[in-house]
Amino acid sequence: MAKTVNILNGTGAERLINGVYTVTADVTGYDNSTINPSSITVDQTTNTYAFSISATGTLTLHVTEDGTSSGTAVVGATFVRCDSTGTEYGTPVVSDSNGDCVFNNVPYAASNAPVIYYKQTASDGEHEFDNTLKNITMTTSEETVEIENSLGAERTINLFDANYQNLPIESGSLTFTN
Amino acid sequence: MNNIVIKFKGLGYGDIFQATVVIYDSNNCIIYRGCTHNAQISLKLGFDCVYKIYAISGFEVIKETFYVDKFHSKYIFSFPRVTIQDVLITFLLTDAHYDGLPIERGDIIYGKDS
Structure with missing residues (x-):
């Protein structure tokens, strides 16, 4: 029984x-x-x-600067599978030279497919990214989602002598770490 | 002789087990030998008589004497396993390729082998 x-x-x-x-x-x-x-x-x-x-499905996240299939690929963007609360599971995947991050063995079904949650945890250091939780339901075994990682905006950095107001430092470098 | 139902408790969830039952009369003659169906047997027994029942299910045994009176048509015996083996089991189901990722919804179907 x-x-x-x-x-x-x-x-x-x-x-x-x-x-x-x-x-x-x-x-x-x-x-x-x-x-x-x-x-x-x-x-x-x-x-x-x-x-x-x-499961046997394949989800490809295609990461480009403009979020289109023909955009400039972003290499080194990192994504990870999550549950509905954002808790991370499994090994993160990183975009390759084509900008593709591939999640293998994900579920799909023609109807009532399970929700797949994922989020981006990093980019290559030169591109902006959205780290909020995303989701998709796959109705076919292979699907691709276009992801935008726009190029970081150019910022103006000024460096002055602390003891002589507005005296610019002629040459040198600053390092920014986040 | 009247119709008597002898019911057994402790045959597992949904009475999944059967029991083999032998009933002797007061002369130690076998008057019934058979297996439970839906955890019970039905047979004809005389009023104001004493019978011995011997029932076995797996390693569990019932060996008792009972008296049939005219007021009761059902008698109940219990195997001890009912009190020690029917416990709440928790099933955890996760994705094999994403360590610890819980499966949001689905069913696990189980059937007892032994």
Whole structure:
């Protein structure tokens, strides 16, 4: 006799007696055959059992200066997967020479696809970026999102002698670190 | 002789287990041998008689004597596992490729092997 445990935000609960159970999954957007483990032994020493599941979609974030498919690529922009609260998970991905950041193994479904959350955590140091939490639902296995990282605006920096008002320093350099 | 239902508790969640049941009369003759269906058996027993019941399910055993009177048509016996094995189990489901990322919604379906 099969029983079902509803999972919400990664957790579900059910009353079970001790024994060996075969486990399958029904998770929209994921490859249900990848549920791991597929069998558990419930005994009186353990009341929590952890499972994982894989998806097969690919989400590409294409990072350019103007946010278009033909814009100048930004290399070195960093993104990370998140949950709905913005908590980060997994290894961050960095844009390559084409400006592409690729998240592999993300869920997709023709309908009721899970929401994929991500955010940008860095750019290359010369471009502005939006670090707010973004999300997308994928209805096909491969999707691309255009991301704008505009070139940092040119700023005028003045350097004066502290003891002679408005006397400019003829030459030198300043280093800015953030 | 009248219809009597003997019900068993402790056969697991949804009465997933069966029990093998043997009933003896006062002369130690077997008058019933069979398995539970939906955690119970039905049979004809005489009033004002004493019977012995022997039931086994897995490693759990019930061995008792009981008296059938004219006021009751149902008798209940309990396997001890009901009090120690039916516990709340928590299932955690995360994405295999993004360490710790919780799956927002879905179902885990389980079936008992043994």
